[in-house]
Amino acid sequence: MSVCRTYQTEAMASLFEISIPGEQVEGEQAAVEEAFNEIHRVEQLLSRFDPASELARVNRRAQGCSIKADHELILVLSDCIEWFKKTAGNFDVSVVLSESGSPSLIPGMKLDRQGGRVELQPGIRLDLGGYGKGYALDRSAAILRRFRVDSALINGGTSSVLAYGQEEWPIDLRDPLNPEQIVGAVKLKNRGLSSSAGRFGDGREAEIIRPESGQRIESQDSCCIIAGTALAAEVL
């Protein structure tokens, strides 16, 4: 790999990095600033922790009441329903706050796509933590491409990575119980990778591989998903 330039920003309680190889194109700095703006914008939309986010408003106001919500958030929630169905309910962005809440996204959330409205059952709130980073990575890659950055590795903290373009990026996988220990390595090209510890992943789709973890770790301790988009890797 030739030299690459790395830019950083803090978002979603993680350090995001964009690494760009090869010759620097005119306007690269501005393109990176646009990509970072997009990541911050997605955070403002989907963060459960920022009381000013649109998701936080939905969580506060939509319990037991249908409200008009942001157009893009409606599309995201609709996509979450699709993933919920595809994974037989394993991917579920609903969180039950009290016993009165139904235990899952269906029927916990009622979405009116045409009318742009959402309603949550009382006791249900949404947490897009398992979706937002992948979504932000895919969106920022689209922006970099639009501004003529043909190849980059975008890293949302150490758990989510997206590579696009002709470059092949070597990625080390670390042991979650012993971060100094490298337990595997993959070459990433035009793929998203997401790793998580202590959670099950589901590798049923043909495109997705699940590298075996090293011997010291039980398979459920760490799971690493590679998929066509950062979002798919994140969700699965």
Place this chain on the structure above:
Amino acid sequence: MFENDFDRRDFLKGTTAFVLGGSALLSEKLMAAESRKAPVRIAVIGTGSRGTFLTRRLATIEAAQIVAVCDNYPPHLEIGKEAAGGVKGYSNYRNMLKEMRPEAVIIATPLFTHAEIALEAMDYDCHVFCEKTMTYSIAEADEMVAVSQKKGLVCQVGLQRHANAVYEQAHELILDGMLGEITTVKCQWHRNGSWRRALPVEPGDPDYDRLEQKLNWRLYDKYSLGLMTELASHQIDVTNWMLGSQPKRVSGLGGIDYYRDGREVYDNVFLHYEYEVPREAGGTKRVICTYSSIQTNAYEGASELIMGTKGTLYLTQGKGMFFQEAGARTDSLSTGQVKSGNTLKVSNDPWKHRGAPYELDVEGDDSRNQLVLFVDAVANEDTETIVDFNEGRIDAAGVIIGQKAMKTGQTLDIPQF
């Protein structure tokens, strides 16, 4: 009966728990009864980054209906149409005003076009929400104030800290005398970035120069006064509000000292604003506000420090903190939303003298709140908005003369309104 009550409640939740039971004009206005049968028909003019941001929020307000969006740059118009949930798009705002006859418009175009569009909209008896800074020149602001008053239209400037519970509570604390006599204000907006928008074409492309001027209008002085009109205007507005006054004189230094990319506006500015404020004991005293904005280091971020003889307010959009001066500490403050923080104080802490802060919190997004309040004012034909055009003019005069003071190297008087 069509109610905006639902959205108002979300805002009120953050503002009613005022410190020490103070009752703000704002909350009383919000409590006013309203009756209306249909949502307010609003059009958005200018759907670049800020206009799209506002469109998205406007589209979530129950009492508002976006009837059209307008932008003369096709890619931005497409994004704006989508953000509005799919409405009619126009490239020419005059055609839009003529055909759609909206009740109100949101103007979020580059600074130098604000006055022209606002005056045209008011000619159609439209109520106007105009992004900050209100105008490029003071003469334009005079005309907008005169026309809006003559026509009795509902007008508001996008200085959204007036719709933010942190600032609303801070203002209450000041009115309650918790800061003692305010003697000093220090504001800064420090960032690290070029402030440059990426262009969709390469240098050498026949469209490059045109798009550079169009998308990077903030960097050219015929369209914008740079950091003064795009950032400082928010904080001079906060200072005016907290001091209950307007700046009288200004001096400053600024320049293009780091970036070498053809920009015409300063990349760092440092100013002193002088206010004359009444004293409790009678007479007036001068309060100096220091202001800085830089684009090469984000360490200090964006905040305002309001400093009085009994305490200091540190204000940001997401959080406020109140520190009592050592001689004035009391426990009587922990009421309402203000709660004592748990800052660890150790003997070698350089900030030990500050004591633990009282925290001012906020729920919700002030950019959305200001639109809820504007829609509400339009529905009630209430011309007393949270920031009317005269307040917008006072703010504009402060930043416009501040820019002139830096350019000429002189201390200049600021017109009073």
